[in-house]
Amino acid sequence: MLLHRIHLNPRSKDARRDLADPYQMHATLCRAFLPPETKCPRNALLWRLEPEPDVQGYPRMLIQSQTVPDWSRLLESGWLARTEPGIDLVQKLALSSLATGQSFRFRLRANPCKTHQKKRIGLLRPDTQREWLVRKGKRHGFILPALNTPDYFGFSEKPEGSSRIDVRTLQDQMLIGRKPDSTTIQVFSVLYEGRLVVRDPDLFRAALASGIGHGKVMGLGLLSIIPM
Missing domain, CATH: 3.30.70.1200 (Crispr-associated protein; domain 1)
Incomplete structure (x- = not known):
């Protein structure tokens, strides 16, 4: 790889x-x-x-x-x-010896979406975008840990008792491409940056190799990691 x-x-x-x-x-x-x-x-x-x-x-x-x-x-x-x-x-990343509990900083541009009437619809709210990535993490062998520090003013976007995950969502944009037959492709994209922890090394290695989510031909799905 x-x-x-x-x-x-x-x-x-x-x-x-x-x-x-x-x-x-x-x-x-x-x-x-x-x-x-x-x-x-x-x-x-x-x-x-x-x-x-x-x-x-x-x-x-x-x-x-x-x-x-x-x-x-x-x-x-x-x-x-x-x-x-x-x-x-x-x-470089010693992927053959990945272990449960390893932490990485990551970057991912992806297509957070839901399916409605057989159509994919982009998730526009930051909280639903983060929830989408949490679900993907469970499927691909990693979790998104909570922030170690509280909100500066003590406010929280989520109900009491829940944690804010260490993830930022940036650069919401609609990507537009055109196939050779002039068919237009539109894919909603979000740039994620944050911290993850490996829970299943085999699933995580597979996610690194194959990417996450839809829209890979549009430049989405590449999960980049840096050891912490």
Whole structure:
């Protein structure tokens, strides 16, 4: 499981097109990982456009894959500003020896939603967005612990006796993409940042590899962690 970080060239017309269309961005990224004219499987890669640009103001992106990319396939149009050496996450994070109780800081851009009449509807309230992630955590082998410090003024958004989890929800936005047949895709997204604790190492490893939630072709689902 490899993690790559690349910097896009905002002066490139193709890069600006992809930054405006996550579905097209996914298709472009697939070109670096697959032979020409090969259809990109849904599980070929996970990626996320980071909220912070680099020191030059260039957009930065994280890509997670099982295979080594050939970035030269994306150089012809000036799409790439630069790339960084890939990281072996299994080795870097010692994933083979994950243990129950380990704590990590995390970042996740995801699609918190519910299904109504066979349609997915984005969850707009911060409390329901956090509750969605709590449910996902139970399914994927982690919990979201309570904050160690009380609210500064002693106020609480939740009823007495409940705890505030150590998670922030940021950057609510509707992502819009367009398929080759001109069909429009709209996916609601939220950026999560916070702290998690591993409860089932096997389930957690699987979540790191396959991502969380829907909308992966739109740049959602990549769970990034840093040991505490």
